[in-house]
Structure formats: structure tokens, C-alpha cells
Amino acid sequence: MAEPIFSSYGIAVTALVVACAGLLYWHLLPKPLQGIPYNKKSASRLLGDLPDMLRWSAQTGEPFYFLPKLCQDLASPIAQVFLFPGTKPCVVLADGQEAHDIMLRRTHEFDRSPFFADTFRAWLPNSLPALASNEQWKHQRRIFSDTMAPSFLQRVNAPRVHEAYTQLLDLWTKKVEIVGDALVDVDKDILYATLEALWTSNFGRSSGASKLQAENLSLPRKTDPMTGAVVFQDAMLSDEVACTIMLPNSSQIAINSPFGVLHQMVALAVVPKLRRAVMAKRRLVDVEIVAAARRLADKEESADDMTCAADVMISRAQRLGDDLYTSAMRDDVFTYIVGGFDTTATTIRWGVLLLAAHQDAQIRLRSAIEQAHGTSSLPSTEAIVRASMPYLDAVIEEVIRLGDPVPANMRVATCDTQVLGYHIPKGTEVIFPTWGPTHTSPGFPVDENMRSPSSQEHGGKIGSWDESDMHEFKPERWLKRDGDGREIFDQFAGPAIVFGAGARGCLGKKLALLQMRIFFTLVFWKFEFLPTDVKMQAKQTVTRRPKNVSVKLRKLR
Structure with missing residues (x-):
């Protein structure tokens, strides 16, 4: 009479383990942000985009360049990338104008990235790069x-x-x-x-x-x-x-x-x-x-x-x-x-x-x-x-x-906000590649009405690169003539972040x-x-x- 009891108990335990494993697997799977383009294949696997990024890194030696490539593959100035199991996706913004606007003018919505801070936290935990924009940071910045x-x-x-x-x-x-x-x-x-x-x-x-x-x-x-x-x-x-x-x-x-x-x-x-x-x-x-x-x-x-x-x-x-x-x-x-x-x-x-x-x-x-x-x-x-x-x-x-030398900048959203019309939840890390679209290759069409008000107001102050040679070394692209015909340096000739x-x-x-x-x-x-x-x-x-x-x-x- 005991055998059926133990058999039923074993089945129940097995079912519970399988259910827990399934729940854990589901919990660790990528959870895409609504509306933002992403690689559908990556969203269905535990490691997300990491295998593709590692493969790209092995081929090129440049893991961060996988990020603008993802935007190019998706034909979008914005994308989301899944890098570690159980973590929120990061947003990649491959648009120099909007990236510059976020870093310069939207500081009440975006702050120093925790991932960036982690590169200092182990050996410079109280340095300016490691601190959020709090009173301690402001105090130390005055000293520095x-x-x-x-x-x-x-x-x-x-x-x-x-x-x-x-x-x-x-x-x-x-x-x-x-x-x-x-x-x-x-x-x-x-x-x-x-x-x-x-x-x-x-x-x-x-x-x-x-x-x-x-x-x-x-x-x-x-x-x-x-x-x-x-x-x-x-x-x-x-x-x-x-x-x-x-x-x-x-x-x-x-x-x-x-x-x-x-x-x-x-x-x-x-x-x-x-x-x-x-x-x-x-x-x-x-x-x-x-x-x-x-x-x-x-x-x-x-x-x-x-x-x-x-x-x-x-x-x-x-x-x-x-x-x-x-x-x-x-x-x-x-x-x-x-x-x-x-x-x-x-x-x-x-x-x-x-x-x-x-x-x-x-x-x-x-x-x-x-x-x-x-x-x-x-x-x-x-x-x-x-x-x-x-x-x-x-x-x-x-x-x-x-x-x-620095292939990307990063910020974290400190409140629910929007970028190019897409909802960015509080706590989302946003990556701004310094290579690829709008920097060394043509950017993507962007509805100007989807840009932030400050980007729409100030975006015209920074030029754009000639798409025919933006991948080439050409210092002359930074020069222009002033009103007297003299050659001068133009720091706003194009996106530089x-x-x-x-x-x-x-x-x-x-x-x-x-x-x-x-x-x-x-x-x-x-x-x-x-x-x-x-x-x-x-x-x-x-x-x-x-x-x-x-x-x-x-x-x-």
C-alpha cells in the first residue's frame, strides 16, 4: 500500500521541480520593452543577444560595435539589447543628435549609468565617475x-x-x-x-x-x-x-x-x-x-x-x-x-x-x-x-x-520618459554608440516630431557629416570659412560625443x-x-x- 503513496509523492515532487524550473526559466528570459525594435531570436533564448555579441567580438575584437550593428540590422535608430539573463534590456540609441541632447539638456531625466559606475566601484568607489549626481558628487566636483x-x-x-x-x-x-x-x-x-x-x-x-x-x-x-x-x-x-x-x-x-x-x-x-x-x-x-x-x-x-x-x-x-x-x-x-x-x-x-x-x-x-x-x-x-x-x-x-577611444557613452533613466517617441521606463540603461549611424555611417530617417522639444529646438546647431566619406579620415570636414573668408575650426561641424x-x-x-x-x-x-x-x-x-x-x-x- 505504501508504494502508490511514494510513487504519487515522487510524481508530485518531480512536477514541482519541473514547474519551478519552468518558472525560473521564464523569469530569466528577456522581457522586451514595448514597441522598441529588437532581435526576435534573442528574445526567445536565455542568453539573449550575448551569443551574437560574443561571436561578433571573436570575429572583430570590438564587442561594443555589436550595438550600432544591431541598429543597422534592425534598420532603426533605436533598439533594445538583452545582455544578461534576468536583467532589464538596455536601449541602444544610434542617433548623435538625440544622444547629445539627452546628455546635455535632459539631465533631470537621465543620470550617470550604474554599469559605467561599476567600472570604478571596486577601486575608486567614492570618485566622481562612480557617484550619482547627488550632493556628495556636487561637493567633490567643486574640489576637483x-x-x-x-x-x-x-x-x-x-x-x-x-x-x-x-x-x-x-x-x-x-x-x-x-x-x-x-x-x-x-x-x-x-x-x-x-x-x-x-x-x-x-x-x-x-x-x-x-x-x-x-x-x-x-x-x-x-x-x-x-x-x-x-x-x-x-x-x-x-x-x-x-x-x-x-x-x-x-x-x-x-x-x-x-x-x-x-x-x-x-x-x-x-x-x-x-x-x-x-x-x-x-x-x-x-x-x-x-x-x-x-x-x-x-x-x-x-x-x-x-x-x-x-x-x-x-x-x-x-x-x-x-x-x-x-x-x-x-x-x-x-x-x-x-x-x-x-x-x-x-x-x-x-x-x-x-x-x-x-x-x-x-x-x-x-x-x-x-x-x-x-x-x-x-x-x-x-x-x-x-x-x-x-x-x-x-x-x-x-x-x-x-x-x-571610448566606443559608447551611457546614461540611466531616472524617471519614466520617452526617446524618439518610445517609452523608456525608469531604471533603463541607455547606450549611445560613438561609432556607426550618424557618426561613421549614414543615420536613419527620424520623424522630427518624435524628437524631444529641446532636441527640436537646438538640433540644428550641430551639423551632419557628408555620407559619401564619413567613414574616411578627413580633417577638413571640421573646417569652414568665416565672414571674412578665413579658414576656422568648427567644433559643431557634426556629431561628436x-x-x-x-x-x-x-x-x-x-x-x-x-x-x-x-x-x-x-x-x-x-x-x-x-x-x-x-x-x-x-x-x-x-x-x-x-x-x-x-x-x-x-x-x-
Whole structure:
């Protein structure tokens, strides 16, 4: 008599398990937002669009470019993408005008993306990029903002950037003496010089990275089997310097792992080299805060006398009555270096490759530099900062546009709202690709009545790119004639959102542009970059960077 009972019990348990599994499966399946186009096949599978995105990434090395491709496949300026089981879909907006409007003018509806914040949360939890737009963020932004004042950039940053890139010129001169016009790898040279520029600007002392790079020239060299480039040994950096590279790069863990920032937190706690980097960061920042406080106490400096960014931030914090040894203060000091040097270095890498591949643009740039600064002596810091050089500005913007170091910006909807007439629920993350439709390929027709009122009002202030050549490197697209017939730079020639826009846009944009202005002036005054056969290919790390940065240099003077 017991057997039927146990048999019935087993059937009931099995049915319950199957039902629970079915409910769990249903719960984890993508839940499309109403009306917004999506891949129907992806909506019916647990992993959503992830298999297609991984396949695309394996083929191209550029996972983020799957997003504008999805819009192209769906023939729509807006789409939704399903990236992780059980999570809300993200919305992809492939329309430069509307993306710019959202970031610049609709800040009461959209804020910093939690996904973007997660790339900082494990190692800079109280930094400006990690914080939502709350009172704490506003307070820290006040502390940080003085370091981006034009007067400070010109008085303090510009000379230090000039010195760092002058050291790079000396390094490359020595490399040319050794290898002639053979192909040579310069990837780390650019990275370390850019790091040195920001390090000295922040702390008022050298990181030693560029000096160590030069000292390695006498060590044995090797040849890259893929490109044939001569590869010099790279500097062995101290832990305090290396942590400024290692910790930002660790954010790849959060980006690539299904466990996100939790995976990165565990890695920072248990992986020996990452754990050392975390401790080195703490030592470095504490030492520099103490040093800055002592300098301020000893000299009673005014804002015009301060010679590094750390002093400016500590001085402002003291005036506001802040504790100098909080996590927020430490993160602000560290953010000054790591917040931009990798993206700036990556953009510069693309710049030397693009100008080597486009000799006509390089020749015109050098002609403009020589016309502004002559050929007898290296352009000075003051001369570079003050020079009006529309073509140089155009080259920099075109390098940013096609180099595309940041392949997407993100925001999160803080309330129920609409984008291009589609309902966007509160909490939805919206991704703005900086490549593809309206940027490097033709956009999609959009009913102007579906745009936001602010987009309709201001959209005409930004131009659009010529669809016949928008995928090509053409700095001239950023130039126009003024009323007197003079050629001038037009920053609104077309959509450009790599730096973001609005209050949550890149706070260091002016510094980054200053660094690139000095770099391109000095380097292309001093050297010619010869054509090579090396194919330009990208790889996605924390930034979109070139796989190889191998160039042929010829010293001009």
C-alpha cells in the first residue's frame, strides 16, 4: 500500500521541480520593452543577444560595435539589447543628435549609468565617475573643478606636458639613431610619456617612467613576429607608478564577467599583483596628501602660486573644512591621473597611425605647424597654447572621431520618459554608440516630431557629416570659412560625443585636448612618420586601442 503513496509523492515532487524550473526559466528570459525594435531570436533564448555579441567580438575584437550593428540590422535608430539573463534590456540609441541632447539638456531625466559606475566601484568607489549626481558628487566636483580652470591648465599643466613630450622626442631621437627608419614599436613610449605628463601635473614631481624607458635602450631588443617591428624593453615601474595602469585595466574584469564588479572586487582582494596595486595606491595617495598639506602650511600659497593639482584640491578641501584623509579625498587625488591618461594615450596612438597612413594630412599638418612656429627651434609651451591653428584642431577632432577611444557613452533613466517617441521606463540603461549611424555611417530617417522639444529646438546647431566619406579620415570636414573668408575650426561641424556632454561629460576634456595639442605640435615638428604596411586593427580593453603601434620615424631637425 505504501508504494502508490511514494510513487504519487515522487510524481508530485518531480512536477514541482519541473514547474519551478519552468518558472525560473521564464523569469530569466528577456522581457522586451514595448514597441522598441529588437532581435526576435534573442528574445526567445536565455542568453539573449550575448551569443551574437560574443561571436561578433571573436570575429572583430570590438564587442561594443555589436550595438550600432544591431541598429543597422534592425534598420532603426533605436533598439533594445538583452545582455544578461534576468536583467532589464538596455536601449541602444544610434542617433548623435538625440544622444547629445539627452546628455546635455535632459539631465533631470537621465543620470550617470550604474554599469559605467561599476567600472570604478571596486577601486575608486567614492570618485566622481562612480557617484550619482547627488550632493556628495556636487561637493567633490567643486574640489576637483579648480584643477581644470583654463588659467591653471596654461600655467601648470601645459609646461609639464611640454616637458614630458620633449622627453619623448629625446627618446625617439635615440631610437632613430639605433634603428634608422626601421619599423619600431612605440606603444609604451606614448603611454609612459602621457602618464608622466599627468603625474608631474598632479604631484609636482616625476614618475620616472620616461627616464626608465630611455635607460632601457641599451638592453637587448627583440623583433615582433607579427609586424617585424623592433621592440625595445619596457621600463619596470615601481608599484606606486604601476598601480595607475594596473587598477584601471582591472576594470576589464567587471566589463567582461557575468558577475560584474563583484568579480573585480574578489580579484583585487586575492590576486597578488592586484592586491599589491591596491596597497600601492593607498600608500601613494596618503604620501601625496601629506606632502601637499605640508607645502600649503609652509608656503601659505595662493591659488596662483600652486604648482600641482594635488595642492589645489587639498587647499580647496581645507577651505571647505573637509577631512583630508577620507576615501573620497584619496579617490579625487588618484582620479586626476587615472581618469584620463589612458584615453588620451590611446587617442594619441591612433593619431600617429592615422597620420602615417594619410600622408597628405600629415604634410598639411606639418606645414601649418611650421607656418605658426617656424623651423629653427622647438615650439615653446606658450607659443603652442596661444597659436591659432584650425587645421591642428581639426586633426585632433578627426583622430578622436575615427580613433574612437571610448566606443559608447551611457546614461540611466531616472524617471519614466520617452526617446524618439518610445517609452523608456525608469531604471533603463541607455547606450549611445560613438561609432556607426550618424557618426561613421549614414543615420536613419527620424520623424522630427518624435524628437524631444529641446532636441527640436537646438538640433540644428550641430551639423551632419557628408555620407559619401564619413567613414574616411578627413580633417577638413571640421573646417569652414568665416565672414571674412578665413579658414576656422568648427567644433559643431557634426556629431561628436566621445567626451560625452553636460554635467556628466568628461571633466578632463580641456586637459586632454591641451595634451594632444602639445603632443601633435612637438612630434610632427620634429619627426616624419613614414608609410608602413602594418594594418590598423583595434582591440577593446578599457579603451578601444590599436593592437599594434609600430611606426617608421625620420628625424627632421
